[in-house]
Amino acid sequence: MPPIIRTENLTKRFGNFTAVDHLNLEVNEGEILGLLGPNGAGKTTTILMLATVIRPTEGTAYVGGYDVRKNPDKVRELLGVAFQEPKLLWVSTPWDVVNWHAKVCGLSTQERKRRVREVLEALDMWDYRHRSVHALSGGMRKRVEIAKVLIQRPKIAIVDEPTAQIDIVGKHKIWRMLRELREEGTTIILATNELYEADVLSDRVGIMHRGKLLVCDTPQKLKDSIVGGDIVEIQFESDPSPKIVEELEHFREVVKIIKTKASTLRLYLNRVEEVVPKIMSTLMKEGVAVSSIRMSEPSLDDVFAHYTGLTLEEAQKEGG
């Protein structure tokens, strides 16, 4: 199946500043693609170009087979966007905002009423639907913004930091609703600078930095791409023999072994989930008594650091 979104050297320059630099990206139909990067990485500019709000300086993108330069009207028919900053006028009410959005996106009266109520209730916004936007907290405004896309159920949803400013319970609700949206057939682009959000929601994650896409793959493959990124700490009941250490070193996935304490070995390895059962069966075969085993795999922050040389926090500071 051809990708539902494909960018070809997509570039946007504002004067001398290159916000997005020759971006080549493919998004498959029905997936959640996370765009992970610090502020200023070019995520929002990419989204604005895909949504035909701004025109690329160079290159182009195809959304649902339509060129964003040549057929912007057709592209917009397929899209729903929840922006990073809630796009609301202070005189409006949540009801006005989402109801009008649903109308303009072509929902029938009955369907509109049903979905508006359903989504506002699910997001705990039903009781606040007639309040002026200026009386709402930042998190509530953000809920109104995401509600637009959840009501619209577009073919392609673009959500920019959908849970920023939202409490943890709200975050989980929105994640669940985004997953449900995907299950109904919507392809989702999720731009975020939250590692956990990208990890738990995305089928694939694209890491962006300084306008460039550095890498794009499933979270697991990205983590596995760090050689020796997984760590296993084995605490033995007695000092492990050199033979045991040697046998452990024979595993292809094991990159390095360090003896951290008298009875503890720390193994740096790849694909921890595959190799640990093998290690355990070797140890059992050799009759070695193990008192504890602790595993940790690299986070997306480690992946980000691996590809950029910076932690996400450092990159965030750099990007302002």
Added chain:
Amino acid sequence: MKRRRKREAKTTRKLLYVVERDVRLFFQYKVMVIMRAIWFVSQIAFFGLIASRMVAVEDYFRYYVGGLSIMTLYSAAIFIGFDIYEEAEHGVFEYLLSLPVTRRQLVLGRSIGGGLRAFIYVGPLVCISLYVIGIVNPLNFLLALFSLFLFAFGVSGMSITLAVVIKSSDRFDILMGVLDALIVRLSTAMYPLSFVKEANPLYGWIANFNPVTFAADLFRWGAGIEAALSFENPLLPFLGIVMFFAFFTFLGIILYDKTIEGGGWR
């Protein structure tokens, strides 16, 4: 054929939703709406009444009330330009541009919405005017109302056009003040054309081709205040208003598309 009709209906519906949004939005600025109504009534009750005793123009009070209705319509229709800046400030502009509506639907809808809301707003004020003036010929008045409708669309199209070209709310504010001074003062909204010509022939020439003059005098013609009209044939000012409306709506669509979609707004 059926599919085409369905598509057309969908297009019209979207256009109407854009119109609806601007109309609703205007009336959410309650303080502004009330203040302007108070201003209108005060102008009639104080300025109109007092000035009519100073001016040696026959039936000046009724003449002034007619002109004042057009001035109020003009200032209400201009307001859409300020909305554009407000939306840009809150990022709503980007949202509107991401919606499944064409740029043409968006600008045309906004132009109509801006005009329609001004018209709805001025409606009760026009009723007050009519109460003061009295209608002579209902048919004339309906035609005059229709041309006012187009005039309001034209003004809101002009306001959108200038807003997207200028890109700065401060400069737009100043320009609107200057335009108000030029367009409204160099028209027959407040004084008959003969006085304008007498003061300066150039002023008279400008006033003669001014859409505010067309609208003000058509309104007076429709309301039966025919003492100091600037035309003999009402078709000419009517055509002038149609041209004004068409020009700014067309220009608005082109500039909106070129300036905004290219990301040139920022």
